[in-house]
Amino acid sequence: SAVISQKPSRDICQRGTSLTIQCQVDSQVTMMFWYRQQPGQSLTLIATANQGSEATYESGFVIDKFPISRPNLTFSTLTVSNMSPEDSSIYLCSVSAGTVETQYFGPGTRLLVL
C-alpha cells in the first residue's frame, strides 16, 4: 500500500485567485492521478501525471486551468487557476502502488471558492 498526504487539507479562496495543492507519497510511484469530487458527486479524473513528462488531461480539463507538476517519483502538485465558485470541490491525489492494479487515495483537499 501507499501512504499519501495532501496539503492543504482545506481552503477558502476568493474568485480569480489560484491555489496549488501538494501531494506527497511515502514510496516511489510511476503514475499519479488527480481527481475532482464535486459536492454530492462521484470522482472525475482530471489528469494522469507521469514523472518527467507532460500530464495527460481528460476531456473537459485543460492545462491552463489545472497545471500539474511532477518533479520526482514521490511528489506532485495540482494548481487550480483563476478560480470560480464552480471549482468548489474536493481534489484527490491517487497512486497505483503494491499490486499495480490497485489505487490508493490521499485524504483530499476541500476547496471552497467564494
Added chain:
Amino acid sequence: AQSVTQLDSQVPVFEEAPVELRCNYSSSVSVYLFWYVQYPNQGLQLLLKYLSGSTLVKGINGFEAEFNKSQTSFHLRKPSVHISDTAEYFCAVRFRGSGNTPLVFGKGTRLSVIA
C-alpha cells in the same frame, strides 16, 4: 467504453440488518473490480478488490463482494451493519492488462444505518 452503474443512490438500513449495494459494469474486455468507502469528511479507503481467482472476495470491516462475470456484477454485502458503516460507497473498474490506467468510478451509494 467502460462504465460502472451503481443502481441505488441511497440505501437506508436498520442497524444489525443485512445490506447489499449493487454494482454493474460494462466492458468489452476483462476488468479488475474495486469497492471504496468514503466516511464523512474523509478520503477514499480501499474496502476490497477482485483481481483474479475466487469470485467471492472478503474485505475490511466484515464486507464481502462477489464477482459474477455472466451478469457483469460485483455487488457488495454485509450480513449485519453497524452505525459506523454509514458512509458513501463507490464501485470502480479498471481494464485488465492496461497497465496503470486509472479507475473508472460509479456514482456512489450512500449507506445510512439507522439505530
